Amino acid sequence: MNYREDESTVWGSVVRKLRAAGCVFAEDEARLLIASSRDAAELAERVDRRAAGFPLEHIIGWAEFCGLRIELEPGVFVPRPRTEFLVRQAAALIQPGDVVVDLCCGSGALSAALAASKGQIELHAVDIDPAAARCARRNIHLDKGYVYEGDLFRPLPPQLYNRVNVIVANAPYVPTDAIKRMPTEARIHEARIALDGGTDGLDIHRRIAAEAPLWLVPGGCLLIETGERQAPLAVELFAQSGLLVSWVRSEELDANVVIGIRSL
Structure with a gap:
């Protein structure tokens, strides 16, 4: 300078x-x-x-995530370090050529990280927020995947039914009443739709868990980040949808991921 x-x-x-x-x-x-x-x-x-109180990442226009520079716009959810744990769990399950769907993709950080680490996968990312979808299109290059604007599974091509190997989601999981206790930079400057998970924080998780088996191949996996308090109930939701469930946690990152496998 x-x-x-x-x-x-x-x-x-x-x-x-x-x-x-x-x-x-x-x-x-x-x-x-x-x-x-x-x-x-x-x-x-x-x-x-x-x-x-503006988020640093919105001011400089990017956030570091899994060693990548993720472009951001004002209002778009800032990827947190804890979500790198979700990336690691998903990457361990993805094989070359797999079909991967990233729901509530936000800026596309998770998708970009998986594309960078796994190479040749068929990647589809979805977010309902237009600003987030714009960012995702910049962060997920055209040769790496497809980005859709819409509500969860709705905008996905129907030919993906029973073809998806891995679904990942960092869906909103903050209970509505808890949003007022979040740091100002998140509560005021990030889109509420990216934070608000409903009364118990699991409204979006319920919808994803209910529909995921329709899209997964037998043996395919659904991975969702959630809070430690919500994880036991998320496990129940997965089981109710017929998925074989496990819950993994990183104490270092204070991160929780619930994993469901469609039975063979």
Whole structure:
């Protein structure tokens, strides 16, 4: 950057302002804001927005996920590190040539990570939010998969019935009453449709679990990220749909994934 001030002076000033605003990782955020700003005026505007509670990822236009740079628009759900656990669980089950469906794909982070790690798969990603679908189309390159705007399975091609090997979903699972207790940057600046899972946080999970067996091949898998409190009920939902169920957890990432397998 071509600032008149010494770079260390600029960095120190940004760090102090971010710390005063309560940013826990002020030093790291300062580096990203400085590196992504074209001049001092843009940096000052971005620092002010961050101090006001805007998500860093919306300000700089991207988030890091599984080593990839995922492009974002304002309002689009920011991929969390915990969802990398879902990626690892799905990647362990996917074989070359498999048909993979990513429901509630958001920015397409999960799909992009699976495409990068698994290579030749037939990938279909869906989100109901137009802004999220736009981001997903930028993050999932045309040669890597298809992106659809719509409600869960509805926009998928009917020829995928009984052909899908793996369905992954980071569907909304925050109970409606709990949204008001979320951090401001998520509660205010991310689309509510990407957060609100209904009264118990499992409204979307119910719909996915009920319809997934129609799309899965025998032996195909459904993997859904959920909260630790919701996981036992999600296990029941999967079982009610005739799936063979397991629940895996990462203490390090505070992540929970429920896995259902369509019986042979």
